[in-house]
């Protein structure tokens with residue numbers, strides 16, 4: 272073969288131009304997304320599902336639906352893209368011009384498909400990153416204005432996916448403060464179902480930017496075709512699920528375009544948010560395992576690293592503390608055996624000291640009356656006691672009673688000529704303004720520069736954007752919601768670049784803000800201010816579908832005193848364990864128990880934080896709940912069982928395990944026992960086969976009762 276022909280052949284492999292019915296394959300170990308380039312250049316989604324093993328069948332694939340539908344050719348249903356061109360033409364007809372696949376690192380393949388409008392100078396690039404082993408696909412879109420004048424983007428989805436199945440079941444995660452991630456499943460029928468947020472900063476207060484879509488029938492943990500999808504965007508999101516008259520479902524995911532029409536200048540490229548999804552043909556468990564593995568390996572800040580246990584002072588003191596009280600609490604932390612003391616809200620402000628939540632946000636200097644020797648003395652005390660020191664901030668916010676507000680009203684989101692509306696007595700700073708970004712970066716950087724021993728930040732965000740008007744953006748107000756989030760990312764990027772090892776908790780009055788793009792910058796998130804352990808079983812269960820346990824912060828507090836400290840701690844031990852309680856609120860037995868539970872947790876971290884989660888009994892299905900964590904080599908497992916509100920007369924079934932090796936024997940031992948508590952679950956050994964077929968009689972008829980059982984392969 273001549274060299275020229277060879278070179279041309281190679282080029283064609285990586286950058287194929289439009290040919291009749293060419294297939295573009297985005298593949299992971301278990302999932303195929305196959306797009307078809309029609310001979311007229313249209314791009315369709317020919318297949319999305321379990322990997323097709325025999326490539327001889329690919330020729331039989333139907334066209335399917337247009338992959339990224341625009342307004343113009345499609346006027347019946349909602350499009351992914353809606354552009355008003357510079358000449359006022361509101362239609363876009365996209366045609367494939369090229370595509371290319373590269374491998375940025377082992378196990379990761381990126382495909383970029385370029386589409387162009389037939390008449391208007393507009394380029395759209397669809398990006399797909401396939402994580403081969405983890406079966407996760409990340410997808411986003413770039414929209415390029417090649418016109419001589421600005422164009423208007425009315426809709427700009429990250430992704431559009433199509434399904435054609437006999438039935439669809441959507442599980443959504445919604446709620447409110449102290450009631451996050453509540454799950455509801457509903458069938459989808461003709462018409463539209465929209466899940467969205469318009470809240471701006473604390474964007475996920477009412478709904479999480481994620482969903483579960485069961486195809487054909489409701490998926491179970493171990494069966495069914497199911498897609499788990501999430502928008503990586505720490506702001507307003509929108510998912511549209513629309514079933515048409517033929518029974519096709521389209522799923523459009525992206526930044527919420529409501530109040531967010533964008534003007535795109537000549538030569539400018541708009542990049543959408545990332546949409547992440549995984550598809551499992553073996554039910555929810557497999558989908559969660561894949562997502563958790565992907566999150567740890569590829570997405571979360573320090574995803575493979577360890578996590579620190581801690582004692583937080585928020586519920587122990589609220590705003591009422593001084594240096595002595597905090598140092599006393601550090602002694603509690605030492606007695607519990609946790610790694611860190613976390614100082615919460617209330618340490619800052621001098622002209623307007625923060626003695627409650629109506630002042631001082633923005634004035635990030637220690638209150639002299641409370642901390643005469645500053646944070647430095649607290650760092651010293653922590654070091655002397657052999658623990659780490661962490662600190663709470665809420666740097667995107669400002670109180671009207673603050674020096675920052677007096678000095679920089681122009682940095683605050685407020686409508687001109689109107690009194691600002693507050694949420695929790697505070698307002699949101701204008702993060703679209705680079706000067707404000709510098710200020711917010713400076714809150715972390717200033718503290719770290721002065722006190723390099725600070726080992727952890729809890730970054731809170733208690734208010735939605737209540738007054739969506741940016742003094743900085745002037746006549747581009749519809750850019751605010753997107754530019755706010757971009758401003759936030761630019762700050763977080765600078766922090767991550769300068770402090771790559773610094774662990775940070777993402778918090779927003781509980782989990783009013785949590786998504787996987789945010790977790791690129793945070794090691795963990797605060798799942799809820801609701802620490803009633805019975806409620807936490809539901810909240811943590813909800814988040815467990817998407818997030819690995821090492822990211823889900825769970826603290827022991829005094830909420831629900833009907834539940835024992837043991838029950839509260841056992842629930843919290845399924846996530847990233849912490850305490851937010853004074854030892855004076857605990858009995859001597861409780862303290863002895865808690866110390867032992869922390870020791871066990873430290874020993875079992877590799878299993879709980881990095882193993883595979885098996886949701887054995889869902890709190891939604893029963894008056895009980897059970898989950899197990901199994902190490903990747905199946906040699907070690909921890910089983911948590913809970914009796915929440917058992918009925919007086921009920922049929923109690925064994926807890927049947929999954930994920931063990933049926934051919935090995937496991938020695939089982941109940942751990943996290945109260946001093947003097949007896950158990951039959953002691954030093955017995957069972958085969959994996961027995962445990963996964965017959966299971967163990969661990970549930971009881973006692974209310975708010977819990978058991979933790981360790982299994983070690985012999």
Ligand code: GLA
Nearest residue numbers: 585615616778779780781800
């Ligand atoms: C939010 C957080 C709490 C606590 C308070 C402090 O509500 O979720 O954990 O930090 O703020 O004001």
